[in-house]
Amino acid sequence: MDPESAIVTFSFGAERTMIFKRPNFDSVKIPLKNGSVLVMNPPTNEFWFHEIPREKNIKDVRISLTFRKNLSEKSECCVSDLSSEDDGWPVDDSLADVSFILNNDPGDETDEDQANDEEAANSASTFKPSWTEQMENGQIDLKQHQQYGGGPKHNLPVGSEAGDYFKMLFTNDMCEKIRENTNKYAEFVKSATIDKWEPIGVKKWRWKPIEDIEELFSFIAIILIMGIAKLPRIKDYWSSNPMLGNDKVKRTMARDRFVDIYRFFHISDRENEVSPNDPSFYMMRKLDPFMSCLRSNFQMHFEPYPHLSVDEAMVKYKGRLGIVQYMPNKPVKRGIKVWALCTSFFGYVYNFEPYCGKRDKLPRSDNGLGYSVVTFLTKNLSKGHHIHIDRFYTSVVLMKDLLKSGIYASGTVNTNRKFLPTYIKNVKLAENGSSKCFQ
Numbered sequence: 001m002d003p004e005s006a007i008v009t010f011s012f013g014a015e016r017t018m019i020f021k022r023p024n025f026d027s028v029k030i031p032l033k034n035g036s037v038l039v040m041n042p043p044t045n046e047f048w049f050h051e052i053p054r055e056k057n058i059k060d061v062r063i064s065l066t067f068r069k070n071l072s073e074k075s076e077c078c079v080s081d082l083s084s085e086d087d088g089w090p091v092d093d094s095l096a097d098v099s100f101i102l103n104n105d106p107g108d109e110t111d112e113d114q115a116n117d118e119e120a121a122n123s124a125s126t127f128k129p130s131w132t133e134q135m136e137n138g139q140i141d142l143k144q145h146q147q148y149g150g151g152p153k154h155n156l157p158v159g160s161e162a163g164d165y166f167k168m169l170f171t172n173d174m175c176e177k178i179r180e181n182t183n184k185y186a187e188f189v190k191s192a193t194i195d196k197w198e199p200i201g202v203k204k205w206r207w208k209p210i211e212d213i214e215e216l217f218s219f220i221a222i223i224l225i226m227g228i229a230k231l232p233r234i235k236d237y238w239s240s241n242p243m244l245g246n247d248k249v250k251r252t253m254a255r256d257r258f259v260d261i262y263r264f265f266h267i268s269d270r271e272n273e274v275s276p277n278d279p280s281f282y283m284m285r286k287l288d289p290f291m292s293c294l295r296s297n298f299q300m301h302f303e304p305y306p307h308l309s310v311d312e313a314m315v316k317y318k319g320r321l322g323i324v325q326y327m328p329n330k331p332v333k334r335g336i337k338v339w340a341l342c343t344s345f346f347g348y349v350y351n352f353e354p355y356c357g358k359r360d361k362l363p364r365s366d367n368g369l370g371y372s373v374v375t376f377l378t379k380n381l382s383k384g385h386h387i388h389i390d391r392f393y394t395s396v397v398l399m400k401d402l403l404k405s406g407i408y409a410s411g412t413v414n415t416n417r418k419f420l421p422t423y424i425k426n427v428k429l430a431e432n433g434s435s436k437c438f439q
Contacts (some may be wrong), residue, residue, distance in 0.1 A: 005069035014060035020048045032064075072104040131421040131438050150305030150343070169297045170220075174290065175213040178267055183209045183217075183268035207260055218252050219261050225249060234259070283323050283356040291354075298349060304381070307344045309388045310374050312337050312355070323356045341377040344388055351377045371398045378407060386410070396420060 007017075011032035011415070018038065020028040032038060032052070038052070052064065083131060113244045186207045191338055192435055210216055221235075228428055230238060238255040239245040268286035275281065314332035315325060339352040339362075353376065367373050370393035378387060382405025394411035396419035402409045415425045 001069050002248040006042065007044075008067045009038045009040075010065040011036050011038070011062070012064075013034055013062040014058050016052050016055065016062055018050055018052050020044075020050050022048045040317075042351045046393055047299070114223070133436075133438055149346075150303050152301060153303055154301050157307075159189050168301060169294065171293070172213055174293050175216050175220075177289075178265075179210045179213055179216050181266045181269050182261065183265050185270050188270050189264065206256070210261065215253075216261070219258060219265075220260060220267070234262075262405065268302065282353050282359045282361065283321075284360065287354075288361070291352075295351060299351065299380070302350060304350050304385065305343050305345050306384065307386050307388065308350065308381075309344045310377055310393060311340060311342070311390065313340050313352075314338075323354070339377060353377065367397045368395065371395060371401075374398055374409075375401065378402070378405075381407060383407065 009032075009211050012034055015031055015033050018032055026354075028037065028048075038039040045261065070283040132358060154165075156168065156169055186209070190207065213399045225239065225246065225248065226234075229246060231246075235255060236244045237246045237249040259301065264363035314325070314327065314330050314334075315336040315338060316332045317335040321336070323336060324334060326334050328338070337355040339353045339355060340349050342349050354360070355362075358364070361378055362372055365375070370389075374389060374393050375389065375398070378385075383435070385407050387409040389409060391414050394409075397418050399409055413420070413428075421438065424438065429436065
């Protein structure tokens with residue numbers, strides 16, 4: 001951006017307040033009414049940061065158009081509709097190619113922070129970056145950044161039922177595969193225990209193969225109902241007691257049939273399973289084909305928004321399993337951890353991978369686990385997206401490599417990360433939520 005040119009902002013709709021900030025100076029607040037024009041002549045942009053903070057009590061629509069001169073050879077000016085109202089950052093600094101937020105909020109604590117730093121310390125990268133507090137945004141291609149609208153992609157008509165959307169992601173082909181594998185597993189159990197049934201007659205074997213995927217969809221529907229309307233025991237859903245029994249469940253499937261499918265329900269192909277002693281074995285191997293189909297459907301039916309977030313999610317589980325994690329600072333403290341790439345707008349999961357320790361499908365690099373997670377989840381993203389991460393993932397090496405791929409990123413950072421300026425440890429922030437930018 002040309003530091004000698006003015007910045008012009010047109011504001012329409014609800015009144016908002018623009019705040020100008022400068023170290024060691026009092027903040028200046030300017031109300032932007034409907035139809036107002038604000039001109040910032042140089043050198044205002046060099047010494048003052050400006051932002052339009054969110055105001056929760058204002059629900060009306062607001063549109064901000066900002067014009068600034070670009071120094072790129074292809075275009076001498078550009079129009080930006082991105083403002084700090086959209087992402088909470090200062091306007092001129094929010095699009096810096098490599099930037100970090102130092103936040104007083106303790107953020108997310110993970111047991112792997114130390115291990116992540118130790119792995120990053122062994123990085124093969126040899127570059128020595130130079131740092132400045134002066135932002136230069138000329139490398140950012142705003143047109144490329146704004147080309148993504150984002151949103152669902154499907155051919156379902158308006159007014160479609162929730163079940164139609166569910167089957168769009170959980171397809172008939174996936175259900176058919178589960179039907180085949182469940183029938184195979186039932187036959188395997190029968191043959192493995194035939195010595196128990198022969199003396200008393202094979203007719204005691206109650207299992208009847210699943211003939212239609214609709215029966216399996218009914219079984220899955222009951223499982224979802226049980227997750228919402230919880231009762232002490234499974235058989236209580238078929239109880240004749242009006243205080244317990246669920247009429248919808250009773251009409252959908254008989255209790256004994258549900259119990260039979262529940263007993264032999266099998267997602268993986270029994271014939272292709274490997275022993276835990278096999279070098280190719282990992283904890284999620286049985287679920288891997290199913291999860292691959294889910295990922296494909298998630299990405300097929302959704303165009304990601306420009307802003308995405310990488311973080312971990314916890315699937316609550318207290319059973320006996322070698323990959324169960326305990327994270328005391330999370331709402332779900334114990335369960336299976338899943339790395340997820342989600343839209344920052346409403347949390348749609350675009351890509352994911354369960355964490356199974358060192359024996360999982362996630363490729364490891366010399367730059368730390370956080371680096372490996374972000375690069376793995378974003379490998380299929382197009383150029384121009386912006387990734388938001390927390391301090392577990394943020395590193396200079398990651399930011400540089402993402403930028404080479406045409407992906408922008410921002411995040412909180414630990415001050416002891418490799419390649420950061422030494423004076424960053426002495427930075428003092430005025431209050432919670434404040435930030436300081438380096439490039």
